[in-house]
Amino acid sequence: MNNKEKHSGGCACGKVRYSSIGKPARTGLCHCRYCQLRTGTAFGISVYFKKENLIIESGNLKKYPFTTESGNTFETSFCTNCGTSMFWTLSHMKDLMGAAGGTYDPPTFWFDIHRELFKRTKAEYVSINCPENHKTSPSYKPIKKDPSRLDGD
Template identity: 50%
Template sequence: MSDADQHSGGCQCGAVRYRTTGAPAKTAVCHCRYCQLRTGSAFGVSVYFPEDAVTLEQGTLTDYAFQTESGRTFTTRFCPRCGTSVLWTIGLFPGMIGVAGGTFDPPSFWYDVKREVFTRSKAPFVELCIADSSETSSAYAPIGPDPAHRNGAR
């Protein structure tokens, strides 16, 4: 495998470092409330790899897990020192790890983003040029409502 097939990245403070090997299995810009809360921004850039293609090379991550309204587990993995959300797993994609797109070392955005999901909660100021766009996701199947605090209630 060539060096071009490997990409490194990490958290803001440098305590956590990872390496990916090979091409991503999936990439997307996601406008769901989970990604908005995970990133503190209008959307998340999700780059998914098979579990065995992501290696934590330095540091430790803290996990925060919750259940989505579809009844699946979402586990965010972040640096306990600076709080950067680096990796995550979701029950929708077993055997895959999501990598926060902006945490790759420069050139940070070396991958192609081919899909945009959960545009129903897209911020009105966001305009992206992505042809494959959907209001939810092909696997979206809620079994109950989201907790009120994720939708602005106190």
């Protein structure tokens, strides 16, 4: 793939539109409770780019920052009109921004998934075989205990 390749996407109502340039810096499939709640489903698909390569072109976003078990700030963004989960940043990955993988226009899943995280809260019926997979995450260093609705224990 040409590394200047542009891919576009947006929210359900179409007000939020964005484009990414080139290959993702990192991708992942995450079964953590934060991603399950952010998406309302079994896992989140994370497509990370350097911030300058993920361009928000239109729409209004509502941000929701919270502190993870590892003490990092996870700030998610939603379309203020239709509520689609769109983007997020993590304080321990300062130069990257994540896009929600399912929000790309077709062909939606044009990227490969590099790793699978937080298998501790994976839904039993989900069968995915990422060569790199983790019970939690390599950056998981809990400094507090979340309530069970957030950590799955």
